[in-house]
Amino acid sequence: MNVSIIIVSYNTCELLRNCLTSVREKTCGVDYEIFVVDNASNDGSCEMLEREFPDVRLVRNRENRGFAKANNQAILMAQGEYVLLLNSDTVLENNAIGVMHEFMRAHPRAAVCGPLLLNADGTVQQSIDTHVTALSILRKSIVGTTGIGHRFFQSAYHPRSFDYFKRFQLADGWLTGAVLMIRRAVFPEVGLLDEAYHFYNEDADWGLAVSRSQWQTWFIPEAVVTHFLGGSRKTQSEEQEISFKVQYFRQNRYFFWKNLGTVQYGAFRLAAFCVCAMNLLRRAIMTAVSSSEKRLSAIFKMRLGWKLFLASLEHGGDKGFGNRQ
Template sequence: MDLSIIIVNYNTKELLKQTIQSVIDTTKNIDYEIIVSDNNSTDGSIEMVEEYFPQVNLIKNKDNLGFPKGNNVAIKKSIGRYVLLLNSDTVVIDNCLEKCIKYMNSHKNIGVLGCRVVLKDGQLDHACKRGFPTPESSLFYMLKLYKLFPDSKKFGQYTLSYLHEDEINEVDSLTGAFMMLRKETIDEVGLLDEEFFMYGEDIDWCYRIKEAGWKVMYYPEAKIIHYKGASSKKKRFKTLYEFHRAMILFYDKHYRLKYNIFVTILVYLGVCVKFILSLFVNIFKKRG
């Protein structure tokens, strides 16, 4: 089998239906399977898949396992030469999956490939091509210096704003909304890190893949639409907490031993302040 398409779902019934249908409608010339790993949805998602897509391999998890663990459960059951992580709030355009497989078939050193991901307003989802969040690149990002100097490699380290969105490029990291990997790459570097829950695991995986000598590629010739944040909007505090916890997890795992204690304290303080400010903004939005 060419491709195992893995979709983790949590209470996104209608979007999930749209995602699966877009895969079926646009993918004709490859042998693939769709595996939906449902994290104990209560909105009728399971019943919808059973009714409309009986050909889909449906995994009914007893709890909300989070994004990494939900994917890992499905990866272990997959049989494709390639594995695709695909969000349940996406729409696949044209023959996106066939294009990606064809490109990876002809470039054997690519461990993971990401496509052009656009938001519903047509703008690029910048998470689909980005650098690693080093302390320096994170500071420049928080100060929005990449907006003032979009062509600067120094200030655009995280967003990679200096790389044109129409050009194929090797990057540091992709978005977990669309990541196509070789099965042999997964076998070498291991599964997603389940210490993460719903953020950061994609960056961590790309970091490990690059460390193992594989290339991480952004391939804009293929395209999907991302209706971003469909699952995370339902539990705002949990979302904000996991987002900021992921920052600390990633830093501790990959950077803490590379920097002195002063930098580490500044990173921890920065994340804490950002988390508190985000909570206040969210509270005022609710009251508004």
């Protein structure tokens, strides 16, 4: 078996159908198996799979176990020499799996490679980034909160600032987990995905572990995949949206606490506190002066700001995120 394709799905029936159809239609020259790990979907995803893709190995979870745990389930069952982690909100535009498989076979020190990702409109999507530091998280906090300094602070791997999408490249960084082809032999050395991450950041965390080993990370622009960014996230209630963003903030903090040492973790906590405090103050002022038509939206944003501010006061090991390694 050449490649074990693993797709984690949660209520993404139509996206999943399109993804699997593209795998079936575009992939050639590769012997592969497909696992779909369903995280307790209630939209008919499992029934669709059994009806339209009977060759797919379906793993049904009774609860949403998150991205990392669900992928690890199938990785432990995989028989392929290589494992392809594939988001359900992706569509292959060419024989991307065949291209990456051929590259991995020709480069025995490659632990992982990823394709060129496109947005739905055909523009290039950032799929590689430098490893996270206190400075980079501060950059993202400033840009994300105030909107200023975008070009000054942008990543060296941003499509506007670097032509990485034009050529094969040995990456000094990590690849997004939307599409990753991984040599299965590296897992005993590097480890599986950290299951403390329910969603997001597990790719950056695992990519950092690869870079600290003797293995290599490669970007393969000849393999092309469209990624409908965020398509696997459904519309949420206000409470769910607040919970999601607070959880994401905590996972960023956990990443620093686990990986980057006391100084950088302290710098992150200080930056996070300052940004969250400034954001809360801004939201409070906007709520006070908002018109009646915009009052509900302003109150929601202030509630979110308050929750994030409280989260900024927590320690990295709190909330069930395990112990520093």
